Amino acid sequence: MSKGRGKSRPKPRQHVSGFVSILGRPNAGKSTLLNALMGTKVAIVADKPQTTRTTIQGVWTTPGAQVVFVDTPGIHDADTLFNRRMMQSINEALGERDLLLYLVDSTRTPGAEDEKALDLIKDAHTPAIAVFNKVDALENNAALLPLIDRYRQWYEFDEYLPLSALKGVGLEELRAAILKRLPAGPAWFPADHVTDQPERFLAAEIIREKILASTRQEVPHSAAVLVDEWKEEGRLTRISATVHVERPGQKAIIVGARGAMLKKVGSEARLEIERLLGRKVFLALFVKVSPKWRENERFLKELDWRAMIGGDAPAVREPAGPDDNEGE
Ligand SMILES: Nc1nc2c(ncn2[C@@H]2O[C@H](COP(=O)(O)OP(=O)(O)OP(=O)(O)O)[C@@H](O)[C@H]2O)c(=O)[nH]1
Ligand SMILES: [Mg+2]
Structure with a gap:
């Protein structure tokens, strides 16, 4: 808060842009946050873990900035080929990013699995903000302090922010914290480009x-x-x-x-x-x-x-596995 100066006009800044990945354990509210930051629905949401199965891009364009948010599957122990693929897509979302958002479900007591998930963040050597989501569901915010302390002991994030992705509480603070950390750069996508999903x-x-x-x-x-x-x-x-x-x-x-x-x-x-x-x-x-x-x-x-759509894999046009696929 700026004392006595009323609403001071922000200094004109250069146009900024960057890639920001949203990570966290399953069900933490990552996709809800992506949709809230975008102001439109880009990713599906459910009250079940492992809803998101692949990385999903949301491109947010404002007059002074363009941010490519990357939603990811929840960090978990992979037991099937499919789950290993999900973990692979999380790892890809950690490379060459400008900023990471690590989302915590504040209503859950943190345990060993949460600590383990942070290893991925530690190894990424990228600035990271810890976002404590679902604060609307807390009986009182006092519970937040020991939780933040716990995460602080596990990893020194650049910032710790409380938020409710569902109710939109704390979104502006988060947006400001993101924009402040992005490098000067151009918009890569046209302003009406919202997502990479066909x-x-x-x-x-x-x-x-x-x-x-x-x-x-x-x-x-x-x-x-x-x-x-x-x-x-x-x-x-x-x-x-x-x-x-x-x-x-x-x-x-x-x-x-x-x-x-x-x-x-x-x-x-x-x-x-x-x-x-x-x-x-x-x-x-x-x-x-x-x-x-x-x-x-x-x-x-x-x-x-x-x-x-022609990534690195050769185009396979035979019916997929157990599927009988489309008829001619
Ligand atoms: N009370 C409350 N619920 C939330 C909030 N954000 C998300 N949720 C709920 O948490 C559940 C999981 O939300 P998702 O956005 O699908 O979570 P996710 O982290 O993307 O989950 P995965 O894709 O499975 O890893 C849904 O039932 C959401 O409505 C919040 O701020 N407050
Ligand atoms: Mg999701």
Whole structure:
């Protein structure tokens, strides 16, 4: 707070830009924060861990700055090929960044796993801000001080900020702390560029979000969504997508009694995809049992849109693993 000077005009600064990765344990609120910082929904959110499965970019452009935020999967012990891929994408998000935001769920008591997750931050040798999220859910803020102290003992962050990504409390302070640490640089993307995710992937993610919201236990982890077909027909976009699960019991849950669950998920997803595209959408949704897809290299390649749009991987056009894919 500046004493007596009222609102002093900030000095004109050079245009700044940079890459800022958002990291933390599963369910800490990383994607909620990305959406809050962007002011628009870029990443799906759920009250289940491991919702985000790949890095997701949100490009925030203001008159004096452009920030590329990179949301990441939660840091966890990887047990399957799929989880190892998730950890790999976290590691990639740590390289050559200007700043890291390490998100802590302030409502949880920190333990050994939280301390271990910080090793990744320590090894990155990049400026990092510790963000204590979900303060709206704390009974009183006094609980925050010992928590901040604990993290301070584990790692000396550049700053420690309380925040509620959900309620938008502390966002301005966080934005200021970010901008202050970015180097002078140009905008790399046009002002209307918001994310790197193709519409096909966003649609698949929206479908998965509706499934996550309606299911529990092992079903959320076992569901993967692939868009099989995408056709523009006049003013209508016709999308056909398949929800892959690992076991017949999970398929039964997602389909529901007389197809009720699939209908609900499908219509919730369709409405949101229509809002996203600004067009009418016809969504055909199927459920398929694809045993052990999380260990299936070819299936994972199909899920990874970066590989599909010509990353380093060769374009594989054969049907993915256990999938029967789109019909001609
Ligand atoms: N009360 C409260 N809940 C929050 C806040 N931020 C996020 N949440 C909730 O925490 C849950 C997880 O949010 P996500 O944004 O999906 O968390 P994430 O860290 O991206 O999770 P993963 O992608 O699974 O690693 C959701 O139910 C959010 O609504 C917050 O500031 N306050
Ligand atoms: Mg997430």
